[in-house]
Amino acid sequence: MTTELGISLSVLDTAPVWRGSTATESLRNTIRLARAVDRLGYHRFWLAEHHNMPSLSTSSPAILAGQIAAATTHLRVGAGGVMLPNHPPLVVAEQFGTLAALHPGRVDLGIGRAPGTDPLTARALRRQAGPLGGTDFPAQIKELVQYFAPPTGAAHGSASGRGAVSAVPAAETAVPVWLLGSSGYSAQLAAALGLPFAYAHHFAPHGTLAALDAYRSEFRPSEHLAEPYAMIAAFGAVAEDDARGELLSAPLRMITVQSLRGQNPYFPPAEEAARFSCAPEERAVVDQMYDPQIFGGPETVRQRITELTKATGADELMMLSVVQDHDERVRSYELLAELAGLRAPAAAAAG
DSSP: OOOTTSSEEEEEEOOBOBTTSOHHHHHHHHHHHHHHHHHHTOSEEEEOOOOSOTTBOOSOHHHHHHHHHHHOSSOEEEEEEEEGGGSOHHHHHHHHHHHHHHSTTOEEEEEESSOSSOHHHHHHHHTOOSOOOOTTHHHHHHHHHHHTSOOSSSSOBOTTSOOBOOOTTGGGSOOOEEEEESSHHHHHHHHHHTOOEEEETTTOGGGHHHHHHHHHHHOOOOSSOSSOOEEEEEEEEEOSSHHHHHHTTHHHHHHHHHHHTTOOOOBOOHHHHHTOOOOHHHHHHHHHHHTTSEEESHHHHHHHHHHHHHHHOOSEEEEEOOOSSHHHHHHHHHHHHHHHTOOOOHHHHHO
């Protein structure tokens, strides 16, 4: 599903919560957004797992993915991602196997290593007092992938050696497992396991090229994937002109500075965020993170995506737009679809 930009287009969402609003409203807007981009012809719609963050309401990606899959027709839906150290692999396989059974051919499972929260909340999720280093992550991934393998008998063993355990109905489905990351470690692990790789350009834009190079150079073909497939996730918004597009990055910049100060706020209005003052060292951090993202009017966004695609060779771009007004957020994805030449699926166009 390559577009005129030379790359497939998808959507990442965190159901952002704005000051004066609620998580409930944001979750309902996420469903509305999914319906809109489904009609526009986007490829995937993923939810990112976060906990104890008032500004992000995607704490239950599996539940939300099920609601989105039920509300849409064409989108591939999934997690981008489930933070696997927070969960038993068996439970994750059961959840996404169930989703795939109800929505065959439309479910993805992206897996990450980070906790998606602060250390105290991570310990509450994992119910342990020990280190949170994720050193057993490769073993967890292998166990998870095995649950989706067709059984060789009445049941099949788990990779952890606990005997014959089946994640019903995971073995009956073909859920693609992706590895997510923002470092060379994740890229190399995805390559070693022969899995598709999604890089968090929105978190660590200056590591994108090195991570994708490592992934491609070290990739080993597997039963899951014959050739490397790389996706990048980026913050961005398309507005009618560059000034408005750049303004839409201001809430992200402000909330990042506040998080550096140990605060955990809701997203502020863009106009207020544009007036927010910060120290030079804080400004340097947010500029390094957000200047390489994709904000602007249509032509600027077209140029930035073209440059990013040429530099990275990515197969797919997943855009994360954090825009307060729901209609303006939908319009951003409409403008992106227009400049990319996306076409509505036949059924949606006929309706």
